[in-house]
Amino acid sequence: MRLSGKTAIVTGGASGFGAGIVRKFVAEGARVMIADINGDAAAAMASEIGDAACAQSVDVGDGASVQTMAQAALGVFGHLDILINNAGVTHMPTPMEDVSEDDFDRVFRVNMKSVYLTARALVPHMKSRRSGAILNVASTAGVSPRPNLNWYNASKGWMITATRTMAVELAPAGVRVNALNPVAGETPLLKSFMGEDTPEIRAKFLSTIPLGRFSQPEDMGNAACFLCSDEASMITGVAMEVDGGRCI
Numbered sequence: 716m717r718l719s720g721k722t723a724i725v726t727g728g729a730s731g732f733g734a735g736i737v738r739k740f741v742a743e744g745a746r747v748m749i750a751d752i753n754g755d756a757a758a759a760m761a762s763e764i765g766d767a768a769c770a771q772s773v774d775v776g777d778g779a780s781v782q783t784m785a786q787a788a789l790g791v792f793g794h795l796d797i798l799i800n801n802a803g804v805t806h807m808p809t810p811m812e813d814v815s816e817d818d819f820d821r822v823f824r825v826n827m828k829s830v831y832l833t834a835r836a837l838v839p840h841m842k843s844r845r846s847g848a849i850l851n852v853a854s855t856a857g858v859s860p861r862p863n864l865n866w867y868n869a870s871k872g873w874m875i876t877a878t879r880t881m882a883v884e885l886a887p888a889g890v891r892v893n894a895l896n897p898v899a900g901e902t903p904l905l906k907s908f909m910g911e912d913t914p915e916i917r918a919k920f921l922s923t924i925p926l927g928r929f930s931q932p933e934d935m936g937n938a939a940c941f942l943c944s945d946e947a948s949m950i951t952g953v954a955m956e957v958d959g960g961r962c963i
Contacts, residue, residue: 723795849881855961934957
């Protein structure tokens with residue numbers, strides 16, 4: 716029960732890595748808001764989990780929607796201890812000059828602007844309490860980029876830098892900020908990363924991961940739980956790989 720009494724928001728919490736983080740946090744004693752653009756999926760997951768979870772529909776790239784999410788969380792919980800910026804999108808593997816402007820803008824809104832918007836909505840609350848933990852789900856793509864995912868890679872590199880500068884600025888206020896860098900995992904984005912999902916392409920992808928498997932939602936839940944718990948009270952500004960050795 717490492718998160719007993721803690722409250723958390725997990726964006727993109729209704730599927731993939733986000734769902735793994737939600738389930739781990741609840742198992743460790745936290746109350747969690749499952750915030751997702753798919754409100755029905757968030758509601759279904761919250762219903763399955765029970766009283767420890769609630770659902771909120773949110774577009775993390777829209778300031779008004781994020782503000783509504785923040786107010787709803789504070790209304791339900793009274794205070795917020797943990798913010799997980801997990802929602803993310805990618806563009807299909809494409810030469811950088813062929814990515815459409817619409818796809819670029821979508822990656823920018825969801826992967827980058829969202830971090831600014833959630834900070835604007837919730838950092839003042841954490842500062843007022845002189846405590847809090849923010850965790851940004853970045854990617855190995857921000858450390859060791861793959862060809863043809865250029866603008867996605869860049870958005871995750873931005874997220875890692877944002878994590879470090881947030882950590883430095885918020886440390887005097889007692890707020891810690893860290894990031895996780897997963898390798899591709901068994902999530903709805905996997906097919907988009909690979910272009911198509913075939914046994915041959917999976918084998919090629921897995922050959923670049925020394926431990927020989929994809930990141931799982933449970934892996935992310937375990938790492939997130941540690942970084943957001945009091946056990947990690949001296950850790951801030953870290954971008955920790957959860958990648959089976961991919962970035963070595």
